Amino acid sequence: MQSQKKHPQLFSFEFYPPKTDEGASNLQLVQEKLAKTNPEFFSVTFGAGGSTRDKTFTTVIDIQSKGIPAAPHLSCVASTKENIRAILNSYQENGIGRIVALRGDLPSGMMSAGEFRYANELVEFIRQETGDDFKIHVAAYPEVHPQAPSAAVDFKNFKRKVDAGANAAITQYFYNAEAYFYFVDNCEKHGITIPIVPGIMPITQYSQLFRFSEMCGADIPRWMRKRLEDFGDDRESIQAFGLDLVTSLCQRLLDAGAPGLHFYTMNQAAPSLAILENLKR
Numbered sequence: 001m002q003s004q005k006k007h008p009q010l011f012s013f014e015f016y017p018p019k020t021d022e023g024a025s026n027l028q029l030v031q032e033k034l035a036k037t038n039p040e041f042f043s044v045t046f047g048a049g050g051s052t053r054d055k056t057f058t059t060v061i062d063i064q065s066k067g068i069p070a071a072p073h074l075s076c077v078a079s080t081k082e083n084i085r086a087i088l089n090s091y092q093e094n095g096i097g098r099i100v101a102l103r104g105d106l107p108s109g110m111m112s113a114g115e116f117r118y119a120n121e122l123v124e125f126i127r128q129e130t131g132d133d134f135k136i137h138v139a140a141y142p143e144v145h146p147q148a149p150s151a152a153v154d155f156k157n158f159k160r161k162v163d164a165g166a167n168a169a170i171t172q173y174f175y176n177a178e179a180y181f182y183f184v185d186n187c188e189k190h191g192i193t194i195p196i197v198p199g200i201m202p203i204t205q206y207s208q209l210f211r212f213s214e215m216c217g218a219d220i221p222r223w224m225r226k227r228l229e230d231f232g233d234d235r236e237s238i239q240a241f242g243l244d245l246v247t248s249l250c251q252r253l254l255d256a257g258a259p260g261l262h263f264y265t266m267n268q269a270a271p272s273l274a275i276l277e278n279l280k281r
Contacts, residue, residue, distance in 0.1 A: 075104020203242025
């Protein structure tokens with residue numbers, strides 16, 4: 001992981017746009033707590049086919065107004081060049097300097113991907129339209145994208161995003177550090193030197209984690225799954241076990257030279273803060 005060791009170790013946090021006034025109030029409190037960690041940025045997700053476009057924009061502008069760099073997700077599936085151009089223009093006008101560029105998921109019932117098929121096409125379009133105005137983050141899959149026909153094809157797709165102009169990558173969450181190390185080593189062999197930041201999912205409840213992992217292809221190692229199943233509905237034990245496990249994973253990643261950590265917060269502050277406190281960060 002030689003290429004990663006030269007990058008400063010920074011932390012970032014991901015939110016989803018709140019759906020209710022209560023959710024918005026809660027997110028404000030979460031952001032205030034996490035802002036005290038001096039994050040590199042807060043990112044905000046973008047629903048399938050742009051289904052949360054307006055709420056994503058509102059959340060991003062609110063974050064930016066408080067002096068914290070915001071990084072909106074931008075998915076291109078079911079989008080047109082015209083509406084992506086309009087979104088980029090709006091972000092430029094509001095001083096947004098980062099974009100998390102993703103392919104995204106097709107909304108239920110929609111058959112066509114639209115004018116963009118893959119994330120590398122979106123990255124290329126952003127560069128054509130805006131030059132170097134945005135720092136572009138893309139997704140990486142150390143355990144292979146669940147829809148990829150093979151690991152080799154998945155890696156080629158990742159390299160296309162880098163070659164198109166990506167500045168950094170954020171991985172899907174994982175609990176097997178070797179998958180990340182192997183992925184980074186493979187990047188180095190192919191001349192990819194951008195920061196590849198591990199995505200971190202704190203463990204707060206097993207049923208939710210299992211559901212998410214099934215959808216995104218993240219592996220829950222058998223020994224870990226069995227331990228979590230043994231806890232049943234004992235959330236306190238699940239959270240204590242998860243805190244120890246994820247803290248150890250993060251420490252190992254940072255000790256090996258990972259360029260930081262990106263926390264999937266699920267709009268909660270406490271799980272991420274507990275990990276950072278254990279890491280003494």
